[in-house]
Amino acid sequence: MDQLPNLGREKEMLSIMGLNSIDELFSNIPEEVRRKNPLPLPPPQSEEEIWRDAQHLLGSNIHLDSRPSFLSAGLSRNFVPTMVGMLATRGEFLTSYTPYQAEVSQGMLQAMWEFQTMISELVNLPISNVSMYDASTSAAEAITCAVRVHNKKAIQKDTIYVSELVPPHRMSVIKNYVQGSGINLHTLKHDENGHLDINAASIAHGSCAVYIEQPNSFGILDEGLLELKGKIGENTALIVGVDAVSLGLVSPPGDWGADIVIGEGQPFGIGPTFGGPIYGIFACTEKYIRQMPGRIVGQTYDTNEKKAFTLTLSTREQHIRRHRATSNICSNETLIALMGAMHMSLLGPEGIAVLAKRVAASTEVTKKALSSIEGVELIYPNSSNFRDFAIRIPGDSEKAVAFMDSKGVIAGLPMGLWWESHSSSILIGCDERTSESDISSLVLVVKEWIKEVAN
Amino acid sequence: MSDIFSFNGSPNAGWSQPNPILSDSEVLETIPSSMLRNSPPAWPRASEPELVRHYTWLSKRNFGIDTGFYPLGSCTMKHNPRVNERIVNLPGIDRMHPLQPEHQIQGILSIFYEMQEMLAICSGMDQVTLQPVAGAQGEFTAMRCIQEFHRERGEGHRNKVIVPDSAHGTNPASASMCGYEIIEIPSAEDGRIDLEALQSVVGDDTAAMMITNPSTLGVFEPDIARASEMVHTAGGQMYYDGANFNAIIGKTDPGLMGFDAVHYNLHKTFSQPHGGGGPGSGPIGVKKHLSKYLPSPLASRRKIAKDDSEGVGDGYWYSWITPEKTIGKVQQWHGNAGAVIRCWAFYRRYGRELERMSEHAVLNANYLRFKIMNPEKDVLEKIHAMPSDGAPTDFVMHEFTLSMIDMKNKVGVTGKDIAKRLLDYGVMAPTLYFPMIVPECLMIEPTETESKEVLDKFAKDFLNVLTEDPDLIKGAPYTTDVSRVDEVWAARNLILRHPGNNIEDN
Numbered sequence: 001m002d003q004l005p006n007l008g009r010e011k012e013m014l015s016i017m018g019l020n021s022i023d024e025l026f027s028n029i030p031e032e033v034r035r036k037n038p039l040p041l042p043p044p045q046s047e048e049e050i051w052r053d054a055q056h057l058l059g060s061n062i063h064l065d066s067r068p069s070f071l072s073a074g075l076s077r078n079f080v081p082t083m084v085g086m087l088a089t090r091g092e093f094l095t096s097y098t099p100y101q102a103e104v105s106q107g108m109l110q111a112m113w114e115f116q117t118m119i120s121e122l123v124n125l126p127i128s129n130v131s132m133y134d135a136s137t138s139a140a141e142a143i144t145c146a147v148r149v150h151n152k153k154a155i156q157k158d159t160i161y162v163s164e165l166v167p168p169h170r171m172s173v174i175k176n177y178v179q180g181s182g183i184n185l186h187t188l189k190h191d192e193n194g195h196l197d198i199n200a201a202s203i204a205h206g207s208c209a210v211y212i213e214q215p216n217s218f219g220i221l222d223e224g225l226l227e228l229k230g231k232i233g234e235n236t237a238l239i240v241g242v243d244a245v246s247l248g249l250v251s252p253p254g255d256w257g258a259d260i261v262i263g264e265g266q267p268f269g270i271g272p273t274f275g276g277p278i279y280g281i282f283a284c285t286e287k288y289i290r291q292m293p294g295r296i297v298g299q300t301y302d303t304n305e306k307k308a309f310t311l312t313l314s315t316r317e318q319h320i321r322r323h324r325a326t327s328n329i330c331s332n333e334t335l336i337a338l339m340g341a342m343h344m345s346l347l348g349p350e351g352i353a354v355l356a357k358r359v360a361a362s363t364e365v366t367k368k369a370l371s372s373i374e375g376v377e378l379i380y381p382n383s384s385n386f387r388d389f390a391i392r393i394p395g396d397s398e399k400a401v402a403f404m405d406s407k408g409v410i411a412g413l414p415m416g417l418w419w420e421s422h423s424s425s426i427l428i429g430c431d432e433r434t435s436e437s438d439i440s441s442l443v444l445v446v447k448e449w450i451k452e453v454a455n
Numbered sequence: 456m457s458d459i460f461s462f463n464g465s466p467n468a469g470w471s472q473p474n475p476i477l478s479d480s481e482v483l484e485t486i487p488s489s490m491l492r493n494s495p496p497a498w499p500r501a502s503e504p505e506l507v508r509h510y511t512w513l514s515k516r517n518f519g520i521d522t523g524f525y526p527l528g529s530c531t532m533k534h535n536p537r538v539n540e541r542i543v544n545l546p547g548i549d550r551m552h553p554l555q556p557e558h559q560i561q562g563i564l565s566i567f568y569e570m571q572e573m574l575a576i577c578s579g580m581d582q583v584t585l586q587p588v589a590g591a592q593g594e595f596t597a598m599r600c601i602q603e604f605h606r607e608r609g610e611g612h613r614n615k616v617i618v619p620d621s622a623h624g625t626n627p628a629s630a631s632m633c634g635y636e637i638i639e640i641p642s643a644e645d646g647r648i649d650l651e652a653l654q655s656v657v658g659d660d661t662a663a664m665m666i667t668n669p670s671t672l673g674v675f676e677p678d679i680a681r682a683s684e685m686v687h688t689a690g691g692q693m694y695y696d697g698a699n700f701n702a703i704i705g706k707t708d709p710g711l712m713g714f715d716a717v718h719y720n721l722h723k724t725f726s727q728p729h730g731g732g733g734p735g736s737g738p739i740g741v742k743k744h745l746s747k748y749l750p751s752p753l754a755s756r757r758k759i760a761k762d763d764s765e766g767v768g769d770g771y772w773y774s775w776i777t778p779e780k781t782i783g784k785v786q787q788w789h790g791n792a793g794a795v796i797r798c799w800a801f802y803r804r805y806g807r808e809l810e811r812m813s814e815h816a817v818l819n820a821n822y823l824r825f826k827i828m829n830p831e832k833d834v835l836e837k838i839h840a841m842p843s844d845g846a847p848t849d850f851v852m853h854e855f856t857l858s859m860i861d862m863k864n865k866v867g868v869t870g871k872d873i874a875k876r877l878l879d880y881g882v883m884a885p886t887l888y889f890p891m892i893v894p895e896c897l898m899i900e901p902t903e904t905e906s907k908e909v910l911d912k913f914a915k916d917f918l919n920v921l922t923e924d925p926d927l928i929k930g931a932p933y934t935t936d937v938s939r940v941d942e943v944w945a946a947r948n949l950i951l952r953h954p955g956n957n958i959e960d961n
Contacts, residue, residue: 001804001805001808001811002804003533003534003536003804003805003812003903003904004811004812004815004903004904005904005905005906005907006815006818006819006903006906006907007811007815009907010814010815010818012907013818013822013907014818016822016825016826017821017822017825022814022817022818024850025814025817025818025821025850026706026817026850027849027850028674028675028677028848028849028850028852029675029703029706029707030677030680032680032711033679033680033707033711033712034706034707034711035705035706035707035708035711038705038807038810039576039577039704039705039807039809039810040576040807041573041576041806041807041809042806042807043806043807043808044803044804044805044806044807044808045803045804045806047536047538047804049803050538050542050800050803050804051538051541051542053803054542054545054796054800055545056562056767056768057547057562057563057565057566057767058542058545058546058547058548058562058563058566058796059545059547059562060547060561060562060766060767060768061547061548061551061559061560061561061562061563062555062558062559062560063546063547063549063550063551064550064551064552064555065546065550066546066550069552071552071554071555073554074787075552075553077550077552079472081470081503083503083506083507085544087507087510087511087514089540090510090511090514091519091520091521091522092514092515092517092518092519092521092522093513093514093517093519093730093731094519094521094535094540094728094730095519095520095521095522095525095532095534095535095728095729096517096518096519096520096729096730096731097525097527097530097532097729097731097732097883098729098731098732099517099731099732100887101518101874101875101878101883101884102937102940102942103875103878103932103935103936103937103938103939103940104517104518104878104883104932104935104936105516105517105518105731106513106516106517106936106937107512107513107514107515107516107517108513108517108731108732110458110513110516111510111513112731113951113952113953114458114459114460114953116951116952117460117952117953118496118498120952121496121497121498122496122498124496126951126952127951127952128951128952130732131733133588133589133592133786134588134786134787134788135787136784136786136787137592137785137786137787144632169784169787169788170784170787172783172784173783173784173785173786173787175783176599176782176783176784176785177632179633179634180631180632180633180634180635181632181634182634221486221487221490223487223489223490226489226490247492247496248492248495249482249486249491249492250486250490250491250492251489251490251491251492251493252492252496255493271549271550272549272550272551272552272553273543273548273549273551273792273793274548274551274552274553274560274563274788274789274792274793275552275553275786275787275788275789275790275792276588276734276786276788276789276790276791276792276793276794277588277733277734277791277793277794279734289949295732296951297951298945298946298948298949298950298951299945299948299950299951300940300941300942300944300945300948300950301940301941301944302937302938302939302940302941303930303938303939303941304937304938306937306938308937308940308941309940310940310941310942310945312942312945312946312949312951313946313949317624318591318624318625318627318628319623319624319625319889320624321624321628322624322627322628322637323627323628323630323631323637324631325624325628325631327628327632328591328592328594328595328625328628328629328631328632329589329591329592330589330590330591330624330625331588331589331590331591331720331722331729331732331733331734331735331737332589332732332733332734333588333733333734334730334731334732334733334734335728335730335731335732335733335734336730336733336734338730338731341459342506342510344498345459345462345498345499345501345506346469346470346501346503346506347469347470347498348466348469348470348498348499348500348501349466349495349496349497349498349500350466350469350495350500351469351470351472352495352496352498353492353495354472354474354475355472357475357477357479357482358472358473358474358475358476360475360477360482360485360486361475361476361477361481361482361485362475362476363485364477364481364482364485365476365477384485384486384487384490385485386486401556402556405556405559410552410555413554417554432472432473434476435476436476
């Protein structure tokens with residue numbers, strides 16, 4: 001209750017208005033819809049009590065940094081530079097609204113224009129917006145955007161193709177977003193190496209869009225995808241979902257024909273935060289600019305011809321175009337994108353390469369260590385992996401992960417949660433912070449599990 | 456001006472990190488050479504001291520609630536308590552993965568459960584999901600649930616959603632994304648819902664009506680229960696846009712008004728910081744008949760059993776449950792958990808006294824409206840033209856609209872000119888030209904966290920602007936970092952990224 005500066009001054013303010021009670025202000029609410037009883041909620045707390053309860057409740061969680069952890073599956077157990085949180089929570093950034101009043105919002109506008117540039121450089125496409133909610137909504141809205149652009153000339157009208165290895169939670173988001181536009185969604189097969197069946201992918205030629213991921217949900221870097229644009233043709237959008245960190249090392253999709261690149265921005269800027277707030281990257285070529293979702297900052301000048309920034313291309317957006325808008329997105333994830341920009345600028349061109357190499361190195365070392373254990377099988381032994389890879393172990397993987405959990409190691413994702421056919425697979429996630437001692441701990445508990453099952 | 460790409464120092468001066476656990480050549484062997492990146496992204500090369508100064512400089516060129524009064528109508532720009540930021544830095548939220556097993560996340564689940572229950576109580580709904588991450592996504596999610604509800608009942612032919620012409624743009628946009636056709640109905644002359652217009656469009660093709668109450672004019676709809684009845688009689692569902700929820704907590708609720716589904720903007724009502732445009736959080740609440748369609752999963756609880764581990768010590772074991780006919784996911788994980796936890800901390804500050812929050816929001820709005828509409832005689836004499844009420848009403852709720860049309864007609868000063876001039880007085884401009892049904896509209900929402908002195912000063916400054924030289928007002932702002940910005944030039948030239956002249960040698 002200490003958030004109300006006028007508490008105790010109600011009478012004074014009411015009397016200026018010639019009123020006696022606050023109830024008079026609510027007199028327009030008809031009796032029939034009035035609440036009769038007070039809210040059945042606990043009494044107010046002080047800041048000190050709230051902090052105590054927060055410490056108790058959140059302290060009872062087991063967090064990733066408290067033990068060896070190999071759970072990634074689309075998020076990163078990153079290290080965020082200390083500067084990022086401190087500067088992003090400066091009140092001028094933290095407590096500002098969407099920068100519609102450009103004259104008093106140059107700071108955030110410039111920071112977002114710089115963010116757009118850094119994303120554009122990272123994926124090698126000319127346009128980036130200032131963020132979507134997460135990688136999944138970026139993917140979903142990239143698809144609906146591509147259909148709007150390509151449907152007129154498409155041979156396969158209202159049709160898109162999506163890799164069968166897109167994880168189920170992302171697939172579900174995509175389905176919710178595309179069902180209203182009457183889009184037919186087909187899947188593209190992968191081969192026994194986990195690679196996209198590149199010849200079969202020609203089936204998507206003449207459709208509106210193809211959505212694939214590099215690396216895919218098994219962490220596989222697929223060389224064949226470099227040829228994919230040639231197979232599907234100019235008038236079919238190639239939409240690529242990326243692990244943003246991997247682009248410090250691997251070729252950006254803009255180099256191999258991608259029309260739209262989406263991805264999870266979380267590794268740059270914020271901890272995994274139980275899955276949110278995070279932010280979706282959305283970048284594209286000029287062709288999509290008038291059909292893309294989300295806010296965009298452009299450079300301009302003020303009346304004194306001084307360089308300035310402003311939101312632009314707003315006529316695509318819901319507050320102007322209403323039901324004809326390209327998307328309903330209004331609030332986005334600007335502050336998290338700002339944190340991302342800070343993190344990316346601290347890394348610099350050399351730092352992103354080092355970061356990507358750290359992830360690739362720990363992935364390789366972990367993969368080698370696990371595959372040398374008798375009883376452990378790599379599901380795709382011939383693949384190149386970044387961050388994630390999948391193993392098959394004896395027994396049920398959910399039980400195995402629970403067993404290893406009881407031994408103090410978060411061993412990864414039991415893949416049966418995603419696909420029933422993978423009930424003895426574990427998706428092992430590595431990151432820049434995976435240490436050799438973490439890997440030894442994992443090897444040890446995997447061996448214990450194998451012994452346990454054998455008995 | 457300097458931008459971040461003018462930092463192009465030595466690579467060695469940048470932020471340092473540990474080395475990879477393999478040598479460079481060993482790492483490169485793990486990736487086919489055709490897949491390797493040719494040249495690094497042309498990002499800045501800067502050290503921490505340089506970047507701290509750069510971002511501090513940028514922050515000083517940005518206006519937040521912490522900088523000054525932010526009367527942005529329909530956005531509820533209230534103070535953001537700082538302990539909330541401290542809480543979300545705890546590793547028990549910051550270092551948590553959404554796929555961790557239930558026994559590792561009892562604390563988060565208990566907070567989720569508490570928030571679901573609290574929001575249901577405040578809104579008169581039966582079940583809440585915290586997954587949607589913004590108000591617009593909440594709208595979309597609820598319309599998807601309503602869509603599945605109709606389909607399952609064999610009424611999938613209901614393809615029309617009714618919205619008033621004063622609705623937020625997200626309402627029609629969200630319904631349209633679900634594939635619905637939008638029927639816009641005009642508001643009555645007093646800005647309230649036109650029941651005759653509604654009656655003429657409801658029918659057996661009506662899927663839902665989307666409406667906010669109080670309306671975007673800040674006025675409570677006295678006929679809301681009647682409107683709900685009309686839509687329900689026709690077989691449609693009633694959707695409540697919770698953007699204006701700050702006005703009514705504890706006084707009435709969408710359940711009592713006859714709504715079936717509602718979204719909450721936690722970034723408005725429950726103080727998640729707006730962060731320059733996001734993150735937000737847009738949970739939805741629904742009545743029982745819609746709850747089985749909600750996104751998956753929901754937080755649930757049961758009495759703790761003998762072989763459960765300890766939990767959070769409140770006698771309950773918390774778990775995820777999947778609604779029977781769930782629409783699946785709208786966000787990849789469990790929504791903006793960090794925002795939910797901030798808003799939990801905010802709600803705990805009020806508890807059962809949340810009603811006081813709404814009372815003070817309404818008190819402040821009415822007080823400010825009174826002060827603006829009743830100037831001292833000597834001031835009134837100097838004013839070119841007084842604003843008129845956007846809606847004729849004795850009392851407003853948490854916000855109000857003013858039409859500046861008389862200023863425009865008399866001295867050629869538009870609502871936008873006045874908004875820009877207010878920036879020179881060290882305050883944020885009110886919401887401009889919304890709702891569109893009020894000519895030259897300024898929409899003002901002071902929120903409950905502003906003192907009487909701030910409101911008095913704003914009223915005085917606002918009225919003073921109306922006395923100023925029209926040419927002076929039209930040229931505003933003068934004291935800001937840049938003068939009035941050319942939006943048309945930006946849209947024509949589309950310079951959407953740094954051209955790279957400072958970064959070519961990276």
